[in-house]
Amino acid sequence: MKKPLLITIVGALMLLQAPLVIGEETVTISVKDLKALKSLCASIDGAKTTAAAPISSSAPAAVVSASPDIGKAVKVASLRGFHELDKDAKPVEKKKQFKISGGIEKNWTLQPPSIPHSIEKDRITLKGNTCMKCHSKANHEKEKAPQAAESHYKTRDGKKLEKLSPRRYFCVQCHTPQADAKPLVENIF
Amino acid sequence: MTQIKDRKRMAGFFIKGSLLTGIIVGIILWGGFNWTMALTNTEQFCISCHEMEDNVYKELQETVHWSNRTGVRATCPDCHVPKEWVHKIIRKIKASNEVYHKIMGTIDTPEKFENYRLTMAISEWKRMKATDSRECRNCHNFASMNLEKQEPRSAERHDPHVWEVVDGKTPSKTCIDCHKGIAHHLPKGWEEAAKKAGLQD
Numbered sequence: 036m037k038k039p040l041l042i043t044i045v046g047a048l049m050l051l052q053a054p055l056v057i058g059e060e061t062v063t064i065s066v067k068d069l070k071a072l073k074s075l076c077a078s079i080d081g082a083k084t085t086a087a088a089p090i091s092s093s094a095p096a097a098v099v100s101a102s103p104d105i106g107k108a109v110k111v112a113s114l115r116g117f118h119e120l121d122k123d124a125k126p127v128e129k130k131k132q133f134k135i136s137g138g139i140e141k142n143w144t145l146q147p148p149s150i151p152h153s154i155e156k157d158r159i160t161l162k163g164n165t166c167m168k169c170h171s172k173a174n175h176e177k178e179k180a181p182q183a184a185e186s187h188y189k190t191r192d193g194k195k196l197e198k199l200s201p202r203r204y205f206c207v208q209c210h211t212p213q214a215d216a217k218p219l220v221e222n223i224f
Numbered sequence: 225m226t227q228i229k230d231r232k233r234m235a236g237f238f239i240k241g242s243l244l245t246g247i248i249v250g251i252i253l254w255g256g257f258n259w260t261m262a263l264t265n266t267e268q269f270c271i272s273c274h275e276m277e278d279n280v281y282k283e284l285q286e287t288v289h290w291s292n293r294t295g296v297r298a299t300c301p302d303c304h305v306p307k308e309w310v311h312k313i314i315r316k317i318k319a320s321n322e323v324y325h326k327i328m329g330t331i332d333t334p335e336k337f338e339n340y341r342l343t344m345a346i347s348e349w350k351r352m353k354a355t356d357s358r359e360c361r362n363c364h365n366f367a368s369m370n371l372e373k374q375e376p377r378s379a380e381r382h383d384p385h386v387w388e389v390v391d392g393k394t395p396s397k398t399c400i401d402c403h404k405g406i407a408h409h410l411p412k413g414w415e416e417a418a419k420k421a422g423l424q425d
Contacts, residue, residue, distance in 0.1 A: 163412060
């Protein structure tokens with residue numbers, strides 16, 4: 036690769052504020068930057084830069100080798116970052132589940148509302164579902180909790196049921212407690 | 225004369241001797257009794273039966289009574305054996321029923337335990353309700369609760385005014401009325417069964 040071209044790319048990357056490891060000839064950039072780089076490469080005629088990692092929305096980072104001698108070992112970032120495979124994973128930071136009185140606002144109309152309380156003590160098993168201690172028809176008034184919506188007492192054909200629909204038995208399939216945690220994976224939804 | 229003296233002496237010896245033996249035997253028996261009592265009142269003793277160790281003891285370990293912020297722990301006897309002597313003895317005598325079922329193997333497999341869980345739970349809930357949740361109150365005291373620090377939902381329900389205690393009336397509810405299944409898994413169909421038995425409203 037011609038020197039001026041390399042300098043242009045490196046300069047562009049610096050503008051994009053991507054982390055750069057010049058010593059190992061490995062450049063780590065985010066997915067967003069990778070797209071920018073690709074279009075940059077396309078606009079520069081004759082560029083030999085290759086995008087080594089697949090573009091995937093679930094990958095936190097992709098690695099592009101901008102090395103002049105392609106074939107040299109390229110570090111590949113996985114979901115664990117550059118963490119060695121044979122090392123123990125980093126311990127997960129513990130987070131307390133939020134307690135928000137008044138509930139959490141929905142982001143869209145049909146969203147299953149987020150759970151505004153801790154569910155650490157709740158158990159959903161074959162034997163029973165402790166969410167229904169508070170959210171069932173019989174108990175919700177006494178517990179001052181919202182009743183599980185009408186839709187939870189219907190079959191998929193809209194037939195009304197006396198008991199909770201089996202489709203809605205596993206509450207946390209749709210409803211989730213909240214904590215002050217950074218998403219593991221970028222979410223642009 | 226000497227005969228009478230001798231007899232008196234003998235009688236004295238006898239009385240003193242039997243008193244001494246009585247005291248010694250008494251100490252040994254009483255000590256032994258108390259020692260056994262204390263021994264059968266430990267968590268180690270409870271979980272020496274696999275029925276307890278494999279089921280309820282494992283379940284306890286998931287709960288706040290096992291581990292919590294402040295590191296206080298309640299073990300089996302704290303909740304299941306009364307602290308006061310008379311009540312303790314009564315409970316211990318009743319426990320002979322449990323020994324019988326242990327020998328009969330009534331709950332010696334997980335399946336049998338599950339089948340029997342509701343019966344056992346109802347019986348324990350009844351006991352707690354009948355004693356106004358005495359064992360809960362060994363640690364938890366209304367007078368020591370800081371309602372300011374509780375969740376509003378809890379504070380509201382623990383408020384003595386709600387419980388009518390300020391008017392000298394006896395509260396209509398006791399701990400176990402609401403706090404079932406806090407240390408062990410709830411049995412299948414517990415809610416209906418508890419309602420039927422008058423243990424839940």
